[in-house]
Amino acid sequence: MNRLYKIKSFFFISMLALGLTMAAGSCKKAYLNIDEYIYDFIQLDSVFATQDKLLQYINGIASYLPAEDRLWTSSWSPFQGASDENFTSWNDARHAGIKLLLGEITPYTANSYYNNYENWYRGIRKANTVIARIDECKELSLVTKREYLGEMYFFKGYFLYHLIQQYGPAVIPSDTAQDLTASSSSLSLERSSYDDCVKYIIKNMEQAYNLLPATKDALAEVNRPTSGAALAVMSRVLLVAASPMYNGNPAYATWKRSDGTNFISTSEDNSKWGKAAVAAKRVMQTGRYELYIFPRAADTDPLAANVPSAAYPNGAGGLDPYRSYKYTFVGEVPATSNPEIIWSRNVDPRGTDSPLWLSTPSHMSGGNGLNITQDLVDAFKMKDGRDINSSSATYPYPDAATAYQPIGALKNISDVQLVANTPKMYDNREARFYANIGFCHSYWKGTSYTGTDANIKNVEITYYSNGTAAPINTFPNDYNHTGYTCIKYNHFADNMKQSGSILPKVFPMFRYAEILLNYAEALNELNNPYTDALTGITVERNVTEIANAFNRVRFRAGLPGLSAAELASQATIREAIKRERKVEFACEGRRYHDLRRWLDAPVAYSQPVVGMNVAASSSNRQQFFTRTTLNEQLTLRFWSFKMYFWPIPKNALDKNTKLVQNPSW
Incomplete structure (x- = not known):
C-alpha cells in the first residue's frame, strides 16, 4: 500500500x-x-x-455518516428498536427506539432523541x-x-x-x-x-x-464508497420511491407545498418500478457481486430431498447454507474476500453498544436485553421450505402437545450444536433460523474464553425464571422477556468475558441479497416494459427472471426455490418476496422501512406480542414452551399515522420559518 x-x-x-x-x-x-x-x-x-x-x-x-451497525443500544435511529421483530428490556435513553413504539415521542423529545x-x-x-x-x-x-x-x-x-x-x-x-x-x-x-x-x-x-473507483482492494479502504455502492443506494432509494407509501398514496392528498405540489404523489406511476428494476440490474451487470458461498463440509446438514442439488446458482448442492449466510455477519471472512458486501463499515463488537453485548446473558458479561418476537421466529421455515403451519410428514412441526419435548440426542449443524434438550419445535428448521435466533436450550460455545469459570463457555442457555440466563442480583431487570434473542452477529468463538479475542466484524449496509430481492420485487410490480433513457436497459415482468433472482437467495439458504403456488400470480409472488425479506434481512434495520413502504405497518403493529412463558421455571417445561401473549408495559405497542415519519425536531422548526412539521405531529 x-x-x-x-x-x-x-x-x-x-x-x-x-x-x-x-x-x-x-x-x-x-x-x-x-x-x-x-x-x-x-x-x-x-x-x-x-x-x-x-x-x-x-x-x-x-x-456525520450514521453508525448503522448500532441497531439497538446507543443507536443512530429508532428504526430497529421500533421494529415489529423485537423490543429491548429497557425503556431508557440508550434504547430510545422503543419509545416510538410506546407513543412517547413528540417534536420536543425529538430534540433529544435521534436528532x-x-x-x-x-x-x-x-x-x-x-x-x-x-x-x-x-x-x-x-x-x-x-x-x-x-x-x-x-x-x-x-x-x-x-x-x-x-x-x-x-x-x-x-x-x-x-x-x-x-x-x-x-x-x-x-x-x-x-x-x-x-x-x-x-x-x-x-x-x-x-x-x-469500482473496488477497494485494501482492507482498511473497504469503508470508503465505491461506484457499486452508489448503484446500490440508487437501487434501494428507487425501490422505496416506487412502493405504495410514496407512489399514489391518497392518505397525503391534503399535505402540500405552498405552490400546491403534493409532498407525496397521489398519482401512481408504474414506471417507477421500472426505474427500480433497472437500478438493481445495473448492480447485477457489474459482475462484481455475488452471494457469499461456503463449501459443503462434513458437518453440513443434509439438504431436504426437494431442494435442488445442482451447484449454486441453480441449486443448493455443494454449499453449506448456515455458514454461507452467517459468515457475512460474524467476522469469519474478510470484507475484501466477500463478494456479497457492497458497502460496509467496521464494527467494534467489544463495547456495550454492540448487538453482541445486548444478546449475551448477564453472567457472561452481556446485557441480556434483546427480545425477539414469536412472529419473527415463526417466519423461518422448515428445512424443506414448508411453513411451520403446513409442514410435511418428513419434517413435521410438532403440535402444542409435543412441541416442548426434547429431541433426545445431540445434533451438530455446521457451527451449531443442538443439545439433547432442544425442543422439537426448533428441530429441522432452515439454516437461517439457527443463524439468527437464540432460543431456550441454545448452546453457546464462546470458545475464546480461557478462564476457569465453567459457566462462561460451552453453556446451555435457558430462559426459565430460574434458568442459566436468569437475571443476576445486581441487574434484576436484565432478563429476556420472550425466550428468544438475536444471535446474527455472534460468532461461536465470541465471548464478552474474553472481549479481547472477539472477532473483528463489518456491518454490511448494502449486500447483494438485497439487490436480488429488489430486482425480483420491482420486476413483479412492473405492468409494462420499461426502457431507461440513460443506460438503454429494458426491463419487463418476466416470471422466469423473477424466479432466477429470487431463487439465488433461497438456494443459498438451502431451501427449494419458488413453488408453483408462489409463482401463480403477481399477488402470490409479492407475498413470497415480503416473507423472504423478513427472514433474509432479520434484525438488519430494514424491516421497519419495508413495513412502512408497503403500508403494512398498521396491520403488523396491531398484532399482540407473543413469546414463550418466561415466568415458568425449569420444572414446568411444558408451561414455558407455551405461546404466551405479553401484556407488560414494554409490549404495549402503539401505531398511528404520524409514525410513518419521525418528527422534525422543534429546534429545527424554530430556525426555519418555512419548514412545516410532518402530518399529525
Missing part, C-alpha cells in the same frame, strides 16, 4: 469511528449554525492548502464546499481529485437519503455555499416534494458512480 493510501485509510477510519459516535446522539445545533459556518469559512483557506489537510476535512464530513437533522445538512454543505473549491488544492493528482469528488457527490446523496428516510420530504439545499450576508428569510427554505428529493439523490449518485 502506498503512502497516500495509508494516510487516507488512517484518517478515514479514525475520524469515522469518532464521528459516528458523535452523530448517534448529537442534538446541540440547529439546521444552519452561523457560528460554525463562520469558523469553517475562516479555516477553509488552510484546508485547501495541502492534500493532507483537505483529506482531514473530507474525513470530518464522513464523520440527525442538522448533522446531515451540515455534511451536505461541507461536501458542496469541497466540490466548489477542490481546484485550489494544487497537490492533488487527477485520480485523487476524481475520487474525492466522487465521495462528495456520494455523501450529498447519502445524507439526503437518510433525511428522507427518517423525516420524509426534505429541504433540498443549494449546491452552492450559503451567503452569510443574505436575510434570514432567504436562508429559510421550503421542503421539496419526495419525488424531487429522490431526483436529487439519484443525480448525485450518478455523478458519484462516474467518479468513484
Whole structure:
C-alpha cells in the first residue's frame, strides 16, 4: 500500500469511528449554525492548502455518516428498536427506539432523541464546499481529485437519503455555499416534494458512480464508497420511491407545498418500478457481486430431498447454507474476500453498544436485553421450505402437545450444536433460523474464553425464571422477556468475558441479497416494459427472471426455490418476496422501512406480542414452551399515522420559518 493510501485509510477510519459516535446522539445545533459556518469559512483557506489537510476535512464530513451497525443500544435511529421483530428490556435513553413504539415521542423529545437533522445538512454543505473549491488544492493528482469528488457527490446523496428516510420530504439545499450576508428569510427554505428529493439523490449518485473507483482492494479502504455502492443506494432509494407509501398514496392528498405540489404523489406511476428494476440490474451487470458461498463440509446438514442439488446458482448442492449466510455477519471472512458486501463499515463488537453485548446473558458479561418476537421466529421455515403451519410428514412441526419435548440426542449443524434438550419445535428448521435466533436450550460455545469459570463457555442457555440466563442480583431487570434473542452477529468463538479475542466484524449496509430481492420485487410490480433513457436497459415482468433472482437467495439458504403456488400470480409472488425479506434481512434495520413502504405497518403493529412463558421455571417445561401473549408495559405497542415519519425536531422548526412539521405531529 502506498503512502497516500495509508494516510487516507488512517484518517478515514479514525475520524469515522469518532464521528459516528458523535452523530448517534448529537442534538446541540440547529439546521444552519452561523457560528460554525463562520469558523469553517475562516479555516477553509488552510484546508485547501495541502492534500493532507483537505483529506482531514473530507474525513470530518464522513464523520456525520450514521453508525448503522448500532441497531439497538446507543443507536443512530429508532428504526430497529421500533421494529415489529423485537423490543429491548429497557425503556431508557440508550434504547430510545422503543419509545416510538410506546407513543412517547413528540417534536420536543425529538430534540433529544435521534436528532440527525442538522448533522446531515451540515455534511451536505461541507461536501458542496469541497466540490466548489477542490481546484485550489494544487497537490492533488487527477485520480485523487476524481475520487474525492466522487465521495462528495456520494455523501450529498447519502445524507439526503437518510433525511428522507427518517423525516420524509426534505429541504433540498443549494449546491452552492450559503451567503452569510443574505436575510434570514432567504436562508429559510421550503421542503421539496419526495419525488424531487429522490431526483436529487439519484443525480448525485450518478455523478458519484462516474467518479468513484469500482473496488477497494485494501482492507482498511473497504469503508470508503465505491461506484457499486452508489448503484446500490440508487437501487434501494428507487425501490422505496416506487412502493405504495410514496407512489399514489391518497392518505397525503391534503399535505402540500405552498405552490400546491403534493409532498407525496397521489398519482401512481408504474414506471417507477421500472426505474427500480433497472437500478438493481445495473448492480447485477457489474459482475462484481455475488452471494457469499461456503463449501459443503462434513458437518453440513443434509439438504431436504426437494431442494435442488445442482451447484449454486441453480441449486443448493455443494454449499453449506448456515455458514454461507452467517459468515457475512460474524467476522469469519474478510470484507475484501466477500463478494456479497457492497458497502460496509467496521464494527467494534467489544463495547456495550454492540448487538453482541445486548444478546449475551448477564453472567457472561452481556446485557441480556434483546427480545425477539414469536412472529419473527415463526417466519423461518422448515428445512424443506414448508411453513411451520403446513409442514410435511418428513419434517413435521410438532403440535402444542409435543412441541416442548426434547429431541433426545445431540445434533451438530455446521457451527451449531443442538443439545439433547432442544425442543422439537426448533428441530429441522432452515439454516437461517439457527443463524439468527437464540432460543431456550441454545448452546453457546464462546470458545475464546480461557478462564476457569465453567459457566462462561460451552453453556446451555435457558430462559426459565430460574434458568442459566436468569437475571443476576445486581441487574434484576436484565432478563429476556420472550425466550428468544438475536444471535446474527455472534460468532461461536465470541465471548464478552474474553472481549479481547472477539472477532473483528463489518456491518454490511448494502449486500447483494438485497439487490436480488429488489430486482425480483420491482420486476413483479412492473405492468409494462420499461426502457431507461440513460443506460438503454429494458426491463419487463418476466416470471422466469423473477424466479432466477429470487431463487439465488433461497438456494443459498438451502431451501427449494419458488413453488408453483408462489409463482401463480403477481399477488402470490409479492407475498413470497415480503416473507423472504423478513427472514433474509432479520434484525438488519430494514424491516421497519419495508413495513412502512408497503403500508403494512398498521396491520403488523396491531398484532399482540407473543413469546414463550418466561415466568415458568425449569420444572414446568411444558408451561414455558407455551405461546404466551405479553401484556407488560414494554409490549404495549402503539401505531398511528404520524409514525410513518419521525418528527422534525422543534429546534429545527424554530430556525426555519418555512419548514412545516410532518402530518399529525
